[in-house]
Amino acid sequence: MTQPFPVKRRRTNWAGIALVTPALLMVGAIIVLPLGASLAASLTDYELTSGRASWVGLGNYFALLVGDGGDAGTFRAALGHTLRFSLASLAIEFVLGFTLALLLNRVVRLSGPARTLLVLPIMVAPTVSALQWRWILDPDNGILNYVGVRLGLLSSPQLWLIQPQAAFWTLVLVDVWQTTPFVLLFLLAGLQSLPAEPYEAARVDGASSYQIFLRLTLPLLRPVILSVLLLRFMDAFRIFDIAYVLTRGGPAYATDMVSLYTYRVGLQWFAIGKSSASAVLTLLIIGACAAVLLLGLGRRGEETG
Amino acid sequence: MRSVSRVWGVSLALLLVLALLAGCTAVTPAGDTAPAAESGAGAAGAAAPVEITVAAQSGHTATNAVKDKLAEFEAATGIKVNVVEIPEKDLTQKMLLEFSNNTGAFDALMAPEDAFAKYVTNGYLLSLKEAGGEPADAGDFVPRFLDRVRYDGAKLYQGDLYGLPLNGDVNVMYYNTELFTQAGLDPDKPPQTWDEFLAAAKALTKDGVYGTAWLGVQGDASTWAWATYLFSEGGDFFDENNHPVFNSEAGVKALQMIVDMIHTDQVMPPSVSSWDYDQINAAFPQGRVAMVINWPYMLSLANDPAQSAVAGKVKIALAPKGETYGVPSGGWKWLIAKASKHPAEALKFIEFATSTDFQSYMVETYSQLPTRTSVYDAMKANNPDDYTWQVWQDAFSQSARFMPVQYPEWSQISSIISLALQQAQIQEKTPQEALDAAAAQVEELMQQAGYYSQ
Numbered sequence: 164m165t166q167p168f169p170v171k172r173r174r175t176n177w178a179g180i181a182l183v184t185p186a187l188l189m190v191g192a193i194i195v196l197p198l199g200a201s202l203a204a205s206l207t208d209y210e211l212t213s214g215r216a217s218w219v220g221l222g223n224y225f226a227l228l229v230g231d232g233g234d235a236g237t238f239r240a241a242l243g244h245t246l247r248f249s250l251a252s253l254a255i256e257f258v259l260g261f262t263l264a265l266l267l268n269r270v271v272r273l274s275g276p277a278r279t280l281l282v283l284p285i286m287v288a289p290t291v292s293a294l295q296w297r298w299i300l301d302p303d304n305g306i307l308n309y310v311g312v313r314l315g316l317l318s319s320p321q322l323w324l325i326q327p328q329a330a331f332w333t334l335v336l337v338d339v340w341q342t343t344p345f346v347l348l349f350l351l352a353g354l355q356s357l358p359a360e361p362y363e364a365a366r367v368d369g370a371s372s373y374q375i376f377l378r379l380t381l382p383l384l385r386p387v388i389l390s391v392l393l394l395r396f397m398d399a400f401r402i403f404d405i406a407y408v409l410t411r412g413g414p415a416y417a418t419d420m421v422s423l424y425t426y427r428v429g430l431q432w433f434a435i436g437k438s439s440a441s442a443v444l445t446l447l448i449i450g451a452c453a454a455v456l457l458l459g460l461g462r463r464g465e466e467t468g
Numbered sequence: 469m470r471s472v473s474r475v476w477g478v479s480l481a482l483l484l485v486l487a488l489l490a491g492c493t494a495v496t497p498a499g500d501t502a503p504a505a506e507s508g509a510g511a512a513g514a515a516a517p518v519e520i521t522v523a524a525q526s527g528h529t530a531t532n533a534v535k536d537k538l539a540e541f542e543a544a545t546g547i548k549v550n551v552v553e554i555p556e557k558d559l560t561q562k563m564l565l566e567f568s569n570n571t572g573a574f575d576a577l578m579a580p581e582d583a584f585a586k587y588v589t590n591g592y593l594l595s596l597k598e599a600g601g602e603p604a605d606a607g608d609f610v611p612r613f614l615d616r617v618r619y620d621g622a623k624l625y626q627g628d629l630y631g632l633p634l635n636g637d638v639n640v641m642y643y644n645t646e647l648f649t650q651a652g653l654d655p656d657k658p659p660q661t662w663d664e665f666l667a668a669a670k671a672l673t674k675d676g677v678y679g680t681a682w683l684g685v686q687g688d689a690s691t692w693a694w695a696t697y698l699f700s701e702g703g704d705f706f707d708e709n710n711h712p713v714f715n716s717e718a719g720v721k722a723l724q725m726i727v728d729m730i731h732t733d734q735v736m737p738p739s740v741s742s743w744d745y746d747q748i749n750a751a752f753p754q755g756r757v758a759m760v761i762n763w764p765y766m767l768s769l770a771n772d773p774a775q776s777a778v779a780g781k782v783k784i785a786l787a788p789k790g791e792t793y794g795v796p797s798g799g800w801k802w803l804i805a806k807a808s809k810h811p812a813e814a815l816k817f818i819e820f821a822t823s824t825d826f827q828s829y830m831v832e833t834y835s836q837l838p839t840r841t842s843v844y845d846a847m848k849a850n851n852p853d854d855y856t857w858q859v860w861q862d863a864f865s866q867s868a869r870f871m872p873v874q875y876p877e878w879s880q881i882s883s884i885i886s887l888a889l890q891q892a893q894i895q896e897k898t899p900q901e902a903l904d905a906a907a908a909q910v911e912e913l914m915q916q917a918g919y920y921s922q
Contacts, residue, residue: 211561212586212876214568236887302739303756324742325894413686414741415890430561432880 205440211433223440260346293408327417353387526553529834567592572807575814581798582873631803636837639795658785669735679735697722699794715903723899741893768835797868
């Protein structure tokens with residue numbers, strides 16, 4: 164009847180709890196409390212001007228999603244732009260970043276200096292890079308128009324941030340410039356951590372490079388790819404600094420984003436209730452996208468494990 | 469076991485997502501109570517001098533003038549003044565947070581034209597009577613400035629004083645005399661009507677120089693700038709029953725004029741629909757734009773050799789006349805917070821910061837426009853050759869109008885109008901379509917706010 168090993172009793176580990184408590188309190192103070200306050204404010208018509216607030220239930224959410232319609236300057240219009248922006252920049256950054264990562268993974272000789280150069284843009288603060296881009300894109304004095312016209316690539320100076328479509332794609336371009344290196348680094352780290360054995364086996368079996376990439380690299384890299392897509396999507400969806408500095412959401416709110424909308428309603432119109440609702444909706448949308456991606460990540464783990 | 473750990477994994481990851489997002493969602497009025505502790509310290513010791521905390525806009529020349537002269541005030545009164553500088557974009561928001569949480573962190577504050585109504589109608593300000601009495605020489609202030617800090621408990625701009633006017637602000641036209649001469653125009657005869665203005669702009673537009681420009685950017689700046697065109701065509705933003713009327717014939721004409729100057733006459737830079745103060749402040753002093761309509765700071769900026777390539781070549785005149793003269797005007801104010809623990813000292817401070825001596829210094833050093841009749845008279849008497857004093861006085865007496873900042877909804881109204889200005893400038897809509905849509909939106913907003921039932 165005696166067991167070979169003593170059964171480990173579940174005991175309360177007070178020392179552990181004591182060590183974790185400060186961190187939990189901190190998290191509670193800086194994350195849970197403000198989040199709860201935003202949630203509470205989003206159910207009221209709290210106005211900073213008067214300081215008064217009364218309960219409106221889901222009224223703010225209804226106004227944002229239905230009541231205000233989808234014209235320029237509304238939450239729905241901003242949401243559409245934000246989704247379009249996130250998906251467009253994500254797609255371009257991923258293709259570019261992946262291509263560069265594969266190249267750098269292959270070419271060993273120059274990869275050190277090349278990596279350093281390619282990674283430089285992430286070192287620049289987004290506001291600073293947006294300001295630099297504003298100078299580069301300036302229609303009258305910007306270097307892009309100057310060089311473009313001199314080299315004959317542009318027939319005349321272009322108004323990069325004045326035409327709605329051009330302004331939108333300019334924001335995408337700046338975001339791609341700024342964050343492709345992040346995707347590149349992430350995927351390169353993933354590539355370099357892949358095991359060598361399956362590749363040797365595949366080559367022995369006579370698989371082509373194309374087959375190896377499709378059947379081996381992509382599946383093995385899947386968790387890394389999903390993680391980088393998730394991180395970049397959340398980041399792109401929260402775009403504020405680049406858009407604020409370059410376009411302020413203009414022209415005519417053609418590049419209005421949910422973060423700019425939240426800022427405008429809350430901190431310029433002082434309608435804190437409505438702006439909190441907008442922030443909570445943003446959170447829910449990102450949370451939902453994250454959950455979908457993470458479930459995909461989990462399923463993969465089950466297959467191999 | 470595996471599924472449990474996956475649930476944990478997912479929830480942990482979600483928590484991470486929340487953590488990343490907390491920064492952008494945390495719009496709560498809970499933060500920023502630090503200054504409260506500071507101001508409380510002044511009241512601690514009985515023997516210690518009274519310390520007051522004053523909110524001022526960072527970078528404003530009036531703030532610089534206060535800092536220059538603070539030692540004199542502290543020596544004369546024994547009151548210690550703690551000046552907290554706050555960027556323009558955050559000033560009103562910060563004050564509203566302090567006021568609605570009743571922190572008492574600030575005793576006196578600088579406020580722009582459109583903030584006074586927000587503060588006083590919500591009971592956040594102390595009247596000068598409550599603080600210790602209205603100044604004996606209040607009659608020296610120009611009535612049009614002084615009335616802008618009055619409130620009788622129901623109506624704005626009449627009744628008791630809730631502060632003192634810091635400076636006068638009005639739009640006039642600035643023009644580059646050198647470019648005028650080069651274009652064959654007489655720099656002593658600036659355009660007086662919009663027709664003359666357009667003709668001059670056409671003559672001035674050449675060799676990379678544009679005749680004129682305006683604050684076309686999406687935002688409050690363009691609504692204020694458009695007011696010059698709207699008012700001078702005989703239009704207005706609202707009628708006396710709070711209905712929007714800026715889509716009137718005059719409004720459409722005013723916006724069409726701008727659209728034509730960009731696209732048809734091409735006397736404005738093609739990128740002007742993105743121009744904010746930054747762009748105007750660079751282009752005019754660089755001599756790339758020959759005429760602009762702007763606030764008084766432009767004259768000292770453009771005539772300062774350290775910041776301007778056209779110093780000494782800039783003159784001012786009344787903004788052009790259409791059906792009538794009309795430009796937006798306003799002015800900063802010094803106010804006393806209701807929650808102030810030292811109202812008497814705060815009153816002394818704002819009296820000092822609007823005194824004749826102080827204003828004379830502010831005018832001579834920083835080219836601000838005074839709010840006291842005595843200072844205007846002294847400036848004219850001491851500088852008989854300076855024609856600008858006459859222009860400023862004419863601008864106030866003939867042109868100056870007020871913006872509808874008495875509505876608490878003004879920021880939102882301005883943002884709606886600014887969108888219409890953008891849509892017309894990039895030719896997404898005609899001026900009529902854009903303004904009609906904006907007026908309908910403002911009408912709905914005013915109705916929701918309870919100004920009228922239908």
